[in-house]
Amino acid sequence: MENWKVLLVDDEEDFVTTLAERLKLRGISAIIATTGDEALELIETDLPQIVVLDLIMPGLSGLETLKQIKSIRPAVQVILLTGRGSTKEGIDGMRLGAYDYLMKPIQIEELIEKINEAANAEASEGEGEQK
């Protein structure tokens, strides 16, 4: 957990800043973006290993952002946040390479568990990419 960097992407700035604070209190380094374009920039400049990405955003949608993240850095693990009662969007996202999805509002413990799992997956995929 020590060296992982998590990028939180959601157009609700109050949501991501507060969530980032809560993760930091638990020893997880978190940076934030409020648009898909901003997230894509940070993917290349700040090199986060994990992305927590809201699906419904103005401009570049969550799914489009996911596709581009995966094409730039395939080993980055993306956890989707879906705001709907249905799981369809989350499953669509997993087909496009997302690690998993969570329903909003999230449970912080559940998110951290998912981040830990995704970080392990990123570590093994990252090694695979280097070989």
Next chain:
Amino acid sequence: MNRDEIAFMGRMTARMTHEIRNILAILKESSGLISDILSLNKDSSFPHREKMESSLSRIQAQIPRGMDLLTQFNRLAHSVDESDVQIEINDFLDHVITLMECFARLKKVELKILPADAPISFKTDPFPFHWMIASCIDYVLREAPEGSAIKISTRKEKKNLKVHISIGANDEKEITSSDIKDTLPQELAYLEPSLKALRSRIFVIDALESKGILVDIEI
């Protein structure tokens, strides 16, 4: 309303429930952050700490309640998206009841589901099906005395599903033809155009210990 008007209402409602969900998510994380900070400083005391903690727990207890309602309301909004959907009756009744409970609470009436022993799944048009079941519950609710319970039981008979919405203790007893007093009551006549498409019939039940509605659905 025609299908386009209903679809518009569905889209608007789905969008609004999404926005309200975001608001609840911010409230949840903000109250969670205050809780985190209080826990980190649990040994330091300051004036009104106890009141602050109890208010915070009340806020945190209300968020899941709001979320549950929103999720069900969002599901209702999305029920207009498709017209031929596989549903499971116990799950569907849970969904309808969650949304009807606030109406029942106003009359101090309890809504109780007596679930079918095994899952019963079938294809239907979910929005008019929801409308039909909710209308029947509402009809029985109007007759229910304050403090009573409305029981909603289901059972499969050959190719038909029977949903029995009743006031009284007689939910386990099989309904006989003599218990059926009427077909579609006047108050529910507005459902008539939808019944054929839903392959459903509605009967008024007036047995010795049980009054209510029986919905008979060909599945």
